[in-house]
Amino acid sequence: MSSQSHFIAEPKIAAIVGCPFSGGQAKPGVDRGPINLVEAGLIQQLEGLGWKVEFDGHHQFEEISANGDPPIGKLRNPRIVSRVSKAVAEAVGYHAKMGKLPVTLGGDHSLAMGTISGTLDTHPNACVVWIDAHADINTPETTESGNIHGMPMSFLLGLGEKISEYSWIQPRLQPSSLVYIGLRDVDAAEKRILKENKIKAFSMHEVDKYGIGKVVEMALDHVNPKRDRPIHLSFDVDALDPSVAPSTGTPVRGGLTFREGHYICEAIYETGLLVALDLMEVNPSLEDAASVHQTVAVGCSLVRAALGETLL
Ligand SMILES: NC(=[NH2+])NCCC[C@H](N)C(=O)O
Ligand SMILES: [Mn+2]
Numbered sequence: 524m525s526s527q528s529h530f531i532a533e534p535k536i537a538a539i540v541g542c543p544f545s546g547g548q549a550k551p552g553v554d555r556g557p558i559n560l561v562e563a564g565l566i567q568q569l570e571g572l573g574w575k576v577e578f579d580g581h582h583q584f585e586e587i588s589a590n591g592d593p594p595i596g597k598l599r600n601p602r603i604v605s606r607v608s609k610a611v612a613e614a615v616g617y618h619a620k621m622g623k624l625p626v627t628l629g630g631d632h633s634l635a636m637g638t639i640s641g642t643l644d645t646h647p648n649a650c651v652v653w654i655d656a657h658a659d660i661n662t663p664e665t666t667e668s669g670n671i672h673g674m675p676m677s678f679l680l681g682l683g684e685k686i687s688e689y690s691w692i693q694p695r696l697q698p699s700s701l702v703y704i705g706l707r708d709v710d711a712a713e714k715r716i717l718k719e720n721k722i723k724a725f726s727m728h729e730v731d732k733y734g735i736g737k738v739v740e741m742a743l744d745h746v747n748p749k750r751d752r753p754i755h756l757s758f759d760v761d762a763l764d765p766s767v768a769p770s771t772g773t774p775v776r777g778g779l780t781f782r783e784g785h786y787i788c789e790a791i792y793e794t795g796l797l798v799a800l801d802l803m804e805v806n807p808s809l810e811d812a813a814s815v816h817q818t819v820a821v822g823c824s825l826v827r828a829a830l831g832e833t834l835l
């Protein structure tokens with residue numbers, strides 16, 4: 524660990540927040556993501572990088588029976604998603620307050636309502652770097668799927684209709700404190716929301732045009748011009764090309780290469796400003812065994828890269 528860290532206490536402690544949860548989308552199996560990542564040896568790998576790692580088992584989320592959570596408007600599983608994210612916000616917020624680095628393993632990306640709320644409780648000035656094929660910024664009105672994993676950003680920014688079940692989320696993230704990298708499957712309404720709120724996004728077009736090094740620099744210049752704000756990195760594994768990370772629920776071709784994904788994590792680590800990391804949407808039930816193995820392995824190596832693993 525060569526880089527100095529501005530916000531993480533010494534000795535550096537990473538707190539693994541395992542979130543076996545799939546209620547923000549419709550495909551079963553993404554709840555197995557965190558279990559497979561830990562079973563693949565992630566904790567030992569991070570210890571090998573010099574971190575002290577805390578993990579006291581995956582969260583046990585209370586179940587609501589199949590028809591116990593009827594839709595609210597178009598939102599599917601609205602109550603359980605809210606409750607789970609709230610629990611995650613408390614866990615992440617607690618670890619962050621203790622000066623640890625929360626590393627949240629999903630589970631689907633609706634969990635980011637919790638992780639980012641937890642980060643902002645401790646680091647109100649944090650900015651968010653969101654790596655994804657998708658913008659996940661639909662509102663309860665604009666969502667076509669009703670899947671809440673496509674909506675966490677709108678709740679965090681306070682956009683769209685207010686749903687009382689989600690009133691625990693303080694909409695305190697400024698649009699200027701969010702930046703995207705990797706987008707390539709953005710719904711029409713989401714494109715409008717990004718424009719109206721002047722949210723900075725580097726799609727795969729910009730990655731092709733400028734290269735990943737320049738894109739990360741421009742992204743940080745936007746949300747963190749003085750390089751003094753804490754950074755929450757939320758990484759949806761579907762940002763990577765499906766040839767690199769096939770086992771995920773909503774794969775989109777034309778994604779980040781293995782190196783581009785890792786470069787982002789390495790560059791964020793190098794800032795010394797990382798205060799929270801999410802690794803989301805690994806679904807070990809999708810595709811064949813080799814694909815699952817590949818996706819879990821790449822998930823582990825992205826986390827290692829964000830926690831200081833270097834090539835030399
Ligand atoms: N976290 C994700 N993989 N999100 C995919 C979202 C897809 C689509 N935009 C939707 O609203 O349903
Ligand atoms: Mn995605």
Ligand SMILES: [Mn+2]
Nearest residue numbers: 632655659759
């Ligand atoms: Mn996502």
